[in-house]
Amino acid sequence: MADAERIYEMMKKSIETYDSDAAVAAAELAIAEGLDLLTAVEKGFANPIRELGEAFDRMEVFLPELTLGADAMKAGVAVLEKALNAKGGKLKSKGTVIVGTVEGDIHDIGKSVVATLLQANGYQVHDLGVDIPAPRIIEAAESHNADVIALSALLSTTMLYQRDVIELLKNKGLRDKYFILVGGAPVTQAWADEIGADGFAHDAFEAVLLLDSVKEGWGK
Amino acid sequence: MNFKEIAKRSETGPLTEAKDFLMKSVAANAMRLSKEYDITWDGKTLINLDDDMADRCFQAGRELFINTGVYSMNSSRVVKFSTSEVDDALRFTRSQVAMGQGKDQVCIHHRQVEDARKPFIFCGPFNANVHEDMFVKLNEAFSQEKIVDCLFFPGYLNEVDGQLIRPTSALASRAAILYGQWAREAVRRGGRPGMAIAGHAVMAPGEIACTNEATGLRSTDPRAMVLISELQVDDVTLTRTAYYLAYGCPIYMAFTPLIGGYGGGVPGSSVVAVASFIASIMLGGEIVHMGPQHMKYKQQTNLHSLFLASLANQAVARNSNIIATTSHTTSGRPGSAQYAYEFSALALTAVTSGSNVSGPRPAEPLGNNNVSPLMGKLFAEVAHAAAGMSRDKATPIVEALYAKYKDNLDLETAPKGQPFEELYDLETLTPTLEHQALYDQVKEELVNLGIPLL
Numbered sequence: 001m002a003d004a005e006r007i008y009e010m011m012k013k014s015i016e017t018y019d020s021d022a023a024v025a026a027a028e029l030a031i032a033e034g035l036d037l038l039t040a041v042e043k044g045f046a047n048p049i050r051e052l053g054e055a056f057d058r059m060e061v062f063l064p065e066l067t068l069g070a071d072a073m074k075a076g077v078a079v080l081e082k083a084l085n086a087k088g089g090k091l092k093s094k095g096t097v098i099v100g101t102v103e104g105d106i107h108d109i110g111k112s113v114v115a116t117l118l119q120a121n122g123y124q125v126h127d128l129g130v131d132i133p134a135p136r137i138i139e140a141a142e143s144h145n146a147d148v149i150a151l152s153a154l155l156s157t158t159m160l161y162q163r164d165v166i167e168l169l170k171n172k173g174l175r176d177k178y179f180i181l182v183g184g185a186p187v188t189q190a191w192a193d194e195i196g197a198d199g200f201a202h203d204a205f206e207a208v209l210l211l212d213s214v215k216e217g218w219g220k
Numbered sequence: 221m222n223f224k225e226i227a228k229r230s231e232t233g234p235l236t237e238a239k240d241f242l243m244k245s246v247a248a249n250a251m252r253l254s255k256e257y258d259i260t261w262d263g264k265t266l267i268n269l270d271d272d273m274a275d276r277c278f279q280a281g282r283e284l285f286i287n288t289g290v291y292s293m294n295s296s297r298v299v300k301f302s303t304s305e306v307d308d309a310l311r312f313t314r315s316q317v318a319m320g321q322g323k324d325q326v327c328i329h330h331r332q333v334e335d336a337r338k339p340f341i342f343c344g345p346f347n348a349n350v351h352e353d354m355f356v357k358l359n360e361a362f363s364q365e366k367i368v369d370c371l372f373f374p375g376y377l378n379e380v381d382g383q384l385i386r387p388t389s390a391l392a393s394r395a396a397i398l399y400g401q402w403a404r405e406a407v408r409r410g411g412r413p414g415m416a417i418a419g420h421a422v423m424a425p426g427e428i429a430c431t432n433e434a435t436g437l438r439s440t441d442p443r444a445m446v447l448i449s450e451l452q453v454d455d456v457t458l459t460r461t462a463y464y465l466a467y468g469c470p471i472y473m474a475f476t477p478l479i480g481g482y483g484g485g486v487p488g489s490s491v492v493a494v495a496s497f498i499a500s501i502m503l504g505g506e507i508v509h510m511g512p513q514h515m516k517y518k519q520q521t522n523l524h525s526l527f528l529a530s531l532a533n534q535a536v537a538r539n540s541n542i543i544a545t546t547s548h549t550t551s552g553r554p555g556s557a558q559y560a561y562e563f564s565a566l567a568l569t570a571v572t573s574g575s576n577v578s579g580p581r582p583a584e585p586l587g588n589n590n591v592s593p594l595m596g597k598l599f600a601e602v603a604h605a606a607a608g609m610s611r612d613k614a615t616p617i618v619e620a621l622y623a624k625y626k627d628n629l630d631l632e633t634a635p636k637g638q639p640f641e642e643l644y645d646l647e648t649l650t651p652t653l654e655h656q657a658l659y660d661q662v663k664e665e666l667v668n669l670g671i672p673l674l
Contacts, residue, residue, distance in 0.1 A: 057516075059480050059485075059515070059516050062480050062481065062483075062484040062485060062488075062515075063247075063478075063480060063481045063482055063484075063515070064243060064247035064248075064251070064482060064484060065484075067239075067243060068243070104387045104388060106293055106448060106454050107448065108238070108448075109449060109478065109481060109482075109515075155387075156347070156349055156376045156378050157376065157378065157385070157387040157392075158387055159378075160378075160384055160385070160386055160387070161386075163384075164386075185518065185584075186349075186584075188584070188586070190587070202518075202631070202632070203516075203518075
């Protein structure tokens with residue numbers, strides 16, 4: 001147990017120092033020492049990255065630190081996941097989320113922070129990037145068997161494409177399969193209501209809280 | 221630098237992933253340079269009074285830009301510039317630009333810190349959503365305010381003929397044509413047919429569609445391009461730049477240093493802001509607009525934004541001829557006193573730091589037409605009153621204003637305000653008695669705080 005705590009501490013330190021190499025080394029040590037890998041993910045990587053996300057929300061750390069910390073987490077978790085899969089196990093996930101900025105819109109930062117914080121909080125995230133047409137978003141949601149589609153738009157002019165994703169889902173008879181979350185600078189609760197989205201979040205932290213509150217028990 | 225060279229480098233520069241550009245180039249260098257040049261902030265000061273730090277901030281920003289260049293998002297290539305190219309561009313930057321026509325022609329100047337010259341006033345809907353039925357009336361009301369030098373971003377038409385507009389559609393081009401025609405009609409009705417209109421119809425085809433010397437936006441109207449945070453540009457912006465440079469329009473280049481973003485905190489973001497000023501002129505910008513945006517507050521009158529606006533503007537004012545203007549987005553909305561407290565605080569900060577002004581607008585307008593020409597007039601009056609004011613004198617006034625709204629920055633709980641049609645008599649285009657009373661009351665408060673509004 002003492003060894004386990006020491007390794008969790010190494011993992012935590014790797015997040016705090018934004019060190020991907022250290023995260024990989026700690027993950028490999030956890031495997032070599034025969035630790036329970038799901039516990040290692042939770043205690044070693046998930047808790048510290050959540051703390052980093054909270055510090056980011058308070059603006060005690062900034063986007064570069066959050067990005068580097070998330071990179072370290074991903075590097076470490078990838079090593080643990082590979083070992084877990086080899087034993088026939090699987091990482092726990094609160095749900096699968098497709099994240100993307102809608103067609104015609106190339107703004108990336110807000111969407112990336114949402115993706116990072118969702119991942120840090122136990123969601124399996126597929127970040128499609130920016131300027132993504134509605135058919136591609138739906139195709140990704142279907143192929144990844146997603147639970148949530150999170151749509152970002154930073155321009156008044158491109159918000160319309162959030163509506164188009166929902167409309168296309170309806171036309172395909174797929175609307176009820178997904179929780180649709182919308183966000184972005186010009187997006188409001190009123191717009192979310194108007195286009196029939198399921199949720200609206202002002203920022204990444206709120207997005208996490210919203211998904212946690214409405215879909216507790218997700219996971220496949 | 222000739223635009224053809226920019227276009228060429230955006231196709232031939234080093235191929236780089238966006239994340240590497242932002243993290244390894246922008247973030248890492250901003251962090252390093254803000255330390256090397258000792259750019260600091262105590263977390264309390266509202267207006268920078270340290271001239272030496274302003275000069276160091278300029279040098280750090282210049283070095284950052286020479287290190288990073290600009291990232292072309294569509295081609296994934298970095299447009300790099302040599303030290304001599306950057307220094308030449310800074311040396312030959314125009315310090316004044318004319319716009320508008322006939323008796324309505326006006327000129328914007330580079331300003332110095334604590335400059336006695338009045339700042340140039342860009343004022344209008346500032347891209348708030350404006351309903352097609354209200355577009356002309358609302359913009360006419362802005363143009364009636366003689367203190368406004370240039371009608372600023374006449375508003376997003378997100379609907380035309382009762383139909384929501386998809387950005388690159390035929391309807392978007394129709395909307396852009398109407399945007400130009402209606403904006404021109406508004407200033408004609410306001411008695412200023414040659415008034416400059418700063419246009420921003422967002423998508424490249426729309427920008428071109430709204431251009432018409434007789435009935436739309438003209439070669440004498442400044443046209444806006446927007447860089448993406450941080451130090452990134454896309455094909456749409458480069459396309460528009462190519463068109464407007466060839467057409468002869470003054471280029472209004474805007475950027476928003478994102479405090480808490482890739483520049484980190486206020487010191488690093490200030491360095492990024494200076495680099496973005498330089499990037500703007502390298503890409504053809506002649507008037508450079510900075511929106512000191514905060515990642516958490518999503519507006520520009522918070523403590524962090526005020527200090528960044530002061531430091532970055534002072535850096536540029538003291539060390540270049542760049543014509544700077546600062547955008548003003550607030551938490552409070554038109555129809556509330558808080559709206560005026562916020563834009564007054566930032567206007568005093570920006571103008572005493574060497575900037576012109578653009579705005580104001582609520583960061584999160586509620587519905588259509590959430591703007592007030594009368595509050596635009598007050599904004600301009602405050603900006604004029606700040607001309608010649610020392611930073612020492614402005615500081616306690618800004619502190620007093622900031623104290624009035626600092627606990628109410630949350631966009632959810634900030635005053636909701638009212639739309640134009642509730643603040644104005646639409647027949648006479650005059651403010652309602654209630655709105656006029658609010659203006660009178662706030663103006664008196666501002667005078668009592670020490671702003672010389674005559």
